[in-house]
Amino acid sequence: MTIKSYIDNVKDEVYKCVHCGFCLTACPTYLVSGQELESPRGRITLMKATIESEIIPDSNTFAHWDRCIQCRACEPACPSGVNYGLLIEATKTGMNEVRSESFIYRYNLKIILNLLISKWFVNLNALIFRIYNKLKISQLINKVKLNKLLPKKINELEKMIPIINGFPLKSGNYPSDTNNNFKVMLFRGCVMPGIHGDNMRKTIYLLNHLGFDVEVLDNEVCCGSISSHNGDSDMTLKLAKTNIDNFLQNESKYLLISSAGCGTRIKEYNHLFNKNSSYYNKALLLKEKTMDIYEFLYNNLPFKPEGNINLTVSYQPACHLINTQKIIDPPVELLKMIPGIKYVELPSSNICCGAGGAYSITQPEWSKKVLNKKMTEFKSINADILTVSNPGCLIQLQNGIQESSISSDIMYVTDLLYNSYLKGEKNES
C-alpha cells in the first residue's frame, strides 16, 4: 500500500476539515512556531494534497507530520468534528511503509520499538539510571566540565535521564483489609512500573485504603500506543489482541489505568478492527470495563480525604485525558477535596507539555520549545507543587523544573491524595 492509499482510507475525515483555523491556537507546535505547516490545518492540507495527487510527500512533508506531538488538542477545538487522531495514525502508518523500504530504518525502528515496550529493558534502564542518580554522576560531569566536551545530543539526552522512584512494581494481588469484595485490575504499562514503582504502589495502597482489592496481571502487555504512534500497525494489533483476551478473562469489575496515553489506546482498541471482526465487539466490551484512575476515584470515593496539606497546588492535565477521554474535572475536584490545599489554575493548561510518548526523544528540539513555554507559565503562578496525571508528563515537567531551577515539587495527583489519606495530619473537628 502507498501512503496515498492509507490516507485515502480516512479521507472522510480529511474532507470534514473546512480550514476554519479554530484548531490553530490549541496546537502546541503552531504556538511555538507560528507556522501554518506546523498546525493541524497545515498537516491536514498536506494529507489532502497527497490524496488528490497534488504532491508526492517527501522527507520535508514527513518532517511536518513527524513534528505533530499527537496530543489531539485540535480535536475538541474543531467545530467540524475532525477525528485528527485517525488521520495522523493512518498517515504515520503510510510513512512507515515508505520508510521501511530502507532495510536499516525498518530494522532499527523494530528493534527500538521492541525494546521500549519490553518490561525487562525498561527495568534494566531504571536500575542503571537509579545507580547513575545515586552516584550523582550528572553533578560530577558538570563539576569537571565534561559536559563542555560531550556532543550536544549526548548532553541533551543526559539531561533527560529521569529520577527513579523506587523499585519496579511487581504483578500480583494487593488485597484491602475490608470485606467489600470490590476488585479492580490496575494496568502497569511499560514505563511507569520501572521508573515510578513507588508512585504506583502509593496508588495501590490508596485504593486498598479506600476498600478496593487490586490485582496487577502478570500477562498484560504494552497497550500499543508507542507502536501505533510510530506507525507499526502489526505490533499494535498483536498487543491489543493479547490485552483484550487477558483483561476480559479476569473477573474484576474494572480495569484501572493511571497513564492517560495507555487509557486512550485501550479505550480506542475498537478503532483497530474491522466491524465484522470478533475483536471489534470484544474491544468495545473492554472499553466499558476500562476507567482512568481519576474517573474511578471521583465516582467511587467512599469517604473524603482528611489530612491537611497546606500548600499551593496546580495541575497540568495529560492531553490524552482531556482531549480524547474527556476527563477534565475529576483530578481537579479530587485535589480540591484535600483540606488545606490552595488550588491555582495553570495558564494554558490545556496545551501539551511536549512529552508526547517518545516525542521528547524523537523530536528533542521541538519538545524543548514546547516545554520552555510551559515552564514560563508555571513560574508565573508560584505554586509549591505541580501535579500531573501521566508518567510522560511527570518526566518531562520534572526535567523542565530542574532545568529552570524552580524549587517546586512535581507529583501525581494520586501521590497527593495518598499523602492526605494516609500520611496527612488529621483535622481537629
Ligand code: SF4
Ligand atoms: S478546526 Fe477543524 S475544520 Fe477548522 S481547520 Fe482545524 S481541523 Fe479543519
Ligand code: SF4
Ligand atoms: S495533535 Fe497536537 S501537535 Fe498534532 S496537530 Fe493536533 S494539536 Fe497540533
